[in-house]
Amino acid sequence: MIFFFIILFAISLIYLALTERVARFITLLIIQGILLAGIAYWHLKHIDAIHLSFILLETLVVKSIGIPVFLNYLRKRNRLNRLNESKVPTFVSILILSAGLVFGFLLSNYLQDTHIETIFFAVAISSVIAGLFFIISHRNVFTHLIGYLVIQNGIFLMSLSVGAEMPMLINNAILLDLFISVLVLGIFINKVGDTFQNLTVDGLSQLKH
Amino acid sequence: MVIYFLVAFACGGGILLLRNKRVTLVLRCAFIVNQLWITLYAFLHPGTEDALYFSFDSIGIILATVLTILSIATFYHSYLYLNRHPTSVKNESIYYASLILLITAMTGAYFTNHMGVLWAWLEATTLSVSVLIYHDRTATSLEATWKYVFICSIGISIAFIGILFLSIVATKGGLTDLYLPGLMAAAKGMDTTWLKSAFILLFTGFSA
Numbered sequence: 050m051i052f053f054f055i056i057l058f059a060i061s062l063i064y065l066a067l068t069e070r071v072a073r074f075i076t077l078l079i080i081q082g083i084l085l086a087g088i089a090y091w092h093l094k095h096i097d098a099i100h101l102s103f104i105l106l107e108t109l110v111v112k113s114i115g116i117p118v119f120l121n122y123l124r125k126r127n128r129l130n131r132l133n134e135s136k137v138p139t140f141v142s143i144l145i146l147s148a149g150l151v152f153g154f155l156l157s158n159y160l161q162d163t164h165i166e167t168i169f170f171a172v173a174i175s176s177v178i179a180g181l182f183f184i185i186s187h188r189n190v191f192t193h194l195i196g197y198l199v200i201q202n203g204i205f206l207m208s209l210s211v212g213a214e215m216p217m218l219i220n221n222a223i224l225l226d227l228f229i230s231v232l233v234l235g236i237f238i239n240k241v242g243d244t245f246q247n248l249t250v251d252g253l254s255q256l257k258h
Numbered sequence: 259m260v261i262y263f264l265v266a267f268a269c270g271g272g273i274l275l276l277r278n279k280r281v282t283l284v285l286r287c288a289f290i291v292n293q294l295w296i297t298l299y300a301f302l303h304p305g306t307e308d309a310l311y312f313s314f315d316s317i318g319i320i321l322a323t324v325l326t327i328l329s330i331a332t333f334y335h336s337y338l339y340l341n342r343h344p345t346s347v348k349n350e351s352i353y354y355a356s357l358i359l360l361i362t363a364m365t366g367a368y369f370t371n372h373m374g375v376l377w378a379w380l381e382a383t384t385l386s387v388s389v390l391i392y393h394d395r396t397a398t399s400l401e402a403t404w405k406y407v408f409i410c411s412i413g414i415s416i417a418f419i420g421i422l423f424l425s426i427v428a429t430k431g432g433l434t435d436l437y438l439p440g441l442m443a444a445a446k447g448m449d450t451t452w453l454k455s456a457f458i459l460l461f462t463g464f465s466a
Contacts, residue, residue, distance in 0.1 A: 160451065164429050177419065184412075193408060200415050207419065211426050222374060222418065229385055230411045237388075237404050244397050253401045 051091040052168065058084045058206070059150055059172050062179040065199065066142035071129045074195045075120050081202050082113030092166075092209055107224055108205070116198065116231055123235055127242040129191055137186040149178035169210030176203025188249050190241055194234050201227055259309040259369065262296040263362065265289070270358040277351045286333060289358050296365060297326045313371040313439075321368045329361050345393075353393050360386040373421050373436040377414070380464060384410040413466025420459030427452045 061081055068074065086108035093101055123129075135142065153175035157167045180200030184193050205223055241253070269289040273282050300314040300322060307313045336357065340350055363382035370376045384407065392403040421436065428436060430452070431444040445453070 162426065162430075162452075164426050181412075190404065190408075197408075197411060197415070200412070204415060204418055204422070207422055211422050211429075222377065225378065226381065226411075226414065226418065229381060230407075230414075233385065233388060233407055234411065237400070237407060240400055241404055244400055253404060255398050256401055256405075 051088060054084045054087045055168055055172050062176055063143060063146050065179060065183060066139055066146050069131050071124050075117050078198055079113050079117050082108055085112060085202060085205055089209060119235055123238055126239060135186050142186060145182055146179050150175040166210040169206055173203045173207035173210060176206060190238055259312045262292060265292045266358060266362040270355045273351050274355040277347050282351060282354055286354060290330060290333060293326050293329055297322050311372045311375045312369045314369060318368040322365055325364055352389060356386045356389040371438045373424060377417060377421055381414055384414060409466055413463045417460050417463025420456045420463055423452055423456035423459060427456060
């Protein structure tokens, strides 16, 4: 079951390159949140109930409900529907994201260690690469936030692969990071939208002159 | 350290909530005295541990001394700047509260002996500096703030991956936490591949 969820998570990373609709990006984040909750449950069901509930709450309530609701609010407020602003053609994006997945598997195979779960680690590395690529290849600040959240999901998966010894400490840190970053970035996305009338980075280049 | 943090947060919170010029001046002075006191306390108690996650090591004392001297100059310069460029009492309160949070977070980062706590303090510096950069509320300050917040958020995330890598090395070395003295003592026997990877990620992330 756990491998099924991880493979679905990896597929969701490839799907990132295929879509241009903002609502789909948000749906994808909801799906990733649910998949992470499933992975966390199957992987950590041996730990005590309070810690497990906290981690499930984090993935289901924060990642699958809270953040998508906030992103939807940002989408509606800034009237974002379709973002056809990728600097890289879709086919090339799919190739790069697939190469990221292969690289993740090769790296985790090379680093094979008894203290890490290889398949978790491979998909986590791929997710971080996919998030970084997503940020670099898009010109819209909203998609930058989506890319950042994909990186965060990758970090959560990585924490599951390595941090079984201190899950509460790691998950508290991830939660703190998510709250601060998403709220602050979200507030500034609204201000960028109000000041520059659109959310492309083209407007954010006055400091270069 | 607990008293220092309580006084610092009380000063910052008071400035933010009361929004009164005279009270703000008194609380600013109280914070500077608090900053001088913790630096002097650290100087007089080198090598001691405090409040579970902090210790006054030599590098921390030197950096905190430099920070304290710069803080006094910064508060004085801020006073002159805000007199020459008048702004609303609300904006002035937000500015000073953020400055206090920044100096407190930097002091916490200098004296902490735990990697996780260090990361949390650096997260706090990102938050406070973003408010300071946005002080003028112009299009250019918004552009600078967005770029700063985004780059720092990615940097902090990369540093967090570095901490996860470090936790792998620590677990392999028989450690159950990320205290710096324990990590330094076990460093010689650590797996160099993971340790070098962790260093690159931490260096890249924290320097962003």
